[in-house]
Amino acid sequence: MLAKIFIKPKKGILDPQGKAVSGALGRLGFGRIQEVRIGKYIEIKLDDQDRSSAQAEVRRMCETLLVNKVIEDFTFEITGE
Amino acid sequence: MLAKIFIKPKKGILDPQGKAVSGALGRLGFGRIQEVRIGKYIEIKLDDQDRSSAQAEVRRMCETLLVNKVIEDFTFEITGE
Amino acid sequence: MENLETILKELNLTPEEYRRIVDRTGREPNLTELWIFSAMWSEHCSYKSSRPYLRRMPSSGKNVLIGPGENAGVVSIGDGLALVFKMESHNHPSFIEPYNGAATGVGGILRDIFTMGARPVAILDSLRFGEPDDEKMRYLIDGVVAGIAGYGNCMGIPTVGGEVYFDAAYKDNILVNAMAVGVVRDDRIFLAKASGAGNPVFYVGSKTGRDGIHGATMASASFTDETAVLKPTVQVGDPFMEKLLMEACLELMKTDHIVAIQDMGAAGLTSSSVEMAAKGGLGIEIDLDKVPQREEGMLPYEIMLSESQERMLIIAKKGHEKAVEAIFKKWNLDVSEIGKLIGTREIIVRANGQLQARLPLDMLVDEAPVYTRYARMPASITAAATVNAAELIPEPKDYRETFLSLLSSPTIGSKRWAFEQYDHSVGTDTVIKPGADAALLRIKGTRKGIAMTTDGNARYTELAPFAGSEIAVCEAARNIACVGARPLAVTDCLNFGNPENPDVMWQFIESINGISAACLTMGIPVVSGNVSFYNETEGSSIYPTPVIGMVGLMDTLEQRITPGFKDNGDVIVLLGETLDECGGSEYLKLVAGKITGAPPRVSPETERRLVDLIGALNKARLVKSASDCSEGGLAVTLAQCAMAGGKGAKINIAWRYRPDLELFSESQHRIVLTAARRHLRRIETMAHSSRIPLTIIGAVGGKNLAIGKVFSVPVETMRVAYEKGL
Amino acid sequence: MPKIKAGVIVFPGTNCDRDTVAALTQTAGCSVDAVWYETKSLRQYQLIVIPGGFSYGDYLRAGALARFSPVMEALQEYTDRQGLVLGICNGFQILLEAMMLPGAMQRNTSLKFICRDVFVRVERNDTPFTLLYKRGDVLKIPIAHADGNYYGSGQTLADLEHSRQVVFRYTDAGGKTTGQSNPNGSLDNIAGLCTPAGNILAMMPHPERAADRVLGSDDGKKIFLSIKKALA
């Protein structure tokens, strides 16, 4: 199975990268941008297993290693493929 | 509206970060991992507009700036909120 | 105000302090005002526990252009140039978020330098971690080093030196001190002293967010479980923004448009506006609606206290507004006129068209509370001093193994794993890179070199704060001398526990006295520094950790000395005397797992003679290599010289003590130098007249470091142990 | 001989511009301008250098944001006329993002920034940048980057080989390409590339930091001297 994890900077926390990219998109003529936030996208291929145990496992991975909870938020989903 | 963009290393390309994280997860005792790939997750808040024009716009952003097609693949979705 | 007690507690103000505010202003302060007091009267901004003692340190000298009190100290180096330098701590933020805590520490110290008109040319970092053997500590170490690298590298300022110690005492309270050095023309130094009522006040740089709102108060509080509540306020550094800000400020400072400038550090807009106005004997009026904001709905106190990074406050000359704005716009930075100087000594804050705060500046600055804290010598001091370290150490069965484990211990081992992550060659001025006793930079356009180092072995200060602090100064001076420079001036960062604890207060006073004594004797002024108190967790303090940052000068780069052995046959000489002094040593810790005993004896007077001697020998061109003895003693120094030169040595010592005690003793005031054999007589004569003991201990040559019959190890084997990394 | 007129491009966040100006002036006696990234024409220059640093903070990807600066259009026009361009470190990354050279930079395999002296071998001495070296010369030059791990598809690597575009390779002190001597994971130990016509050279090591003995090596000096000779 495949876990897809989406990590982004917490609300209110400065995102210098997002700010710079938003400026660049503006200069390129993309006019309708209000805000850009940049985080990480992680895909983890797991051995097949019961979905709820996978869910618990991936959450633990996020909380122990993948996500810096001081400055980041995350969500994830688990798909069959 | 909100565009969510998912960028990941192209298939077949060595992903040094993914490899390191996969090793670290293993050492932490997460046993059932086959592979980890690490990319970027970008959220762009856009002015409301017609969905198909937004779609075209976001695709252009990805192709001109956000993604380096030599080493990365992307997908995106656009949500109302 | 409701829940006054709770609010005061949150703001770290005592009931007495509150009463003082009410008495003096004749009214109850509103919440914004109370926050302003909380920030200005915090330990971090007001130095309320330390101020009277800091004055004891000698701060004048013929080269000193600006001593303590400004953003950084300034010393002249001739040729119309001056060095601007300072050290600062970012301990608590780095424990909470290592990458960004350390990164913003670097950002902050760099602003202190370019605020004065100087272009920063070097960064040094002094780090203290717990033992590197658990996941959490590894995470902190990796994050801190990456954060320092991330910020300094992006700014294009080389990180050229520093130190890293590991000890369980820092397990729950790591130390991250950063020092920066800049170069400025001595007639273009800018100060934070406002002048000219009516002059406009400009805000430039990043937008204000709710970052680090509790910063100054947090740096003034100990860690408890409640610290978790403060987490959402961490600052994220944006070195790219700071690079633009630095270039814009330096460009601005070539013009004649401004009268004063100050970075927004701890307590942000509050302390920068209050301090600038107060220094000029004026007042200041600011309108918060004009402050560029990153978030919506920020309250006045949040804007006043925000510690968002990469921001400066500038007092421009009236009529020059357009010119100031044009420079910042060129660099794509936010710039906004947010107020003006006024003739009355007060701060007036408006927002939403309403008065939010109006307070007399004298009260916030000069009348900030000063506490004479109770100090008492901790009982542990006497107990440790009576321990004979040698008795705790059995003679090694296998000298070679013991030696190699010492070489590979985290504190002694090479710090390449850290300094290779730092861009130390950008700027094309780094002549002696990390890995030697001190770093050396050239100053383009002159023949001069500037040396720099940070030192502070806190095991010694833990065992004897006065002597330990003297040692820190002596070691720094010795490191400067070993690269061929003469000591010029000192900055310090005093990291201690809770000053309300009498033991800690005693350590603090002793330490200041030790630094003062050593600096006085050696004629080296202290021109800037920083105090970080409340380094404790759940009531247990770190070692008292004064860190000395020192800069030195050499007239021509040709005088530089490096530690590596140079030519086969060169004679190896030990200057100074080895005693059986393993108290507080790395060796004792390695074999007995204890930090006890008396630290090595120290005499700043001897150090002064030693430093002068090296200077004289070098001037007479008699020195081929030099390196001092510190942690791990003579054996480790010999190993470092051998590895640096890629050459072995044959050592013969007439043992006075058991060989291990003599080889690994950390006696002070010692330097290993090499010279051509034909110069030996002159060296002996000069050492003799300086009253520095000299022993010929061997000769350069071979592939091994061979110490009598005790052990013989190939240089490459030592290298493997030394470069093992964490 | 008249002085060479060189331009060193300054993007927001560039930080090796002053070092590069100093090296060009001191080694090759160039007359050098710092060229602001908003400049629209580079016609007056005989040499353009894109120096190292962190243009736009290296945000998103190193070099990605700089690529869209006004000066890059001028650079395209300048190279269309076969103007000489030297890209160093971040300059290399920008040239890749601008697709003026093939491939991409990935994060170093150590995932860390690396600053140290490395050895590179000169693979070609028939470019304007290397003509004073001998083929096979081994140079000691510092690197300082986090993203220097060169990637190109199998086809790209074959093309590079075929058109002899690899100018420098990471080696050991003896000039052997080994895994150990590859500091960042670059495919084929690639440290520097040129265009088939040879007028653009991009390299990760910093020659401006190895142009004066007092800094530990002057092995990079001949790059600037070669340019001088080529333009003479």
Ligand SMILES: Nc1ncnc2c1ncn2[C@@H]1O[C@H](COP(=O)(O)OP(=O)(O)O)[C@@H](O)[C@H]1O
């Ligand atoms: N954190 C660090 N950052 C940069 N350089 C460091 C750091 N730690 C140690 N170094 C460098 O490693 C070398 C050895 O450090 P150290 O053992 O503390 O030297 P010494 O004992 O002579 O003071 C010095 O050149 C020092 O600057």
Ligand SMILES: [Mg+2]
């Ligand atoms: Mg030393």
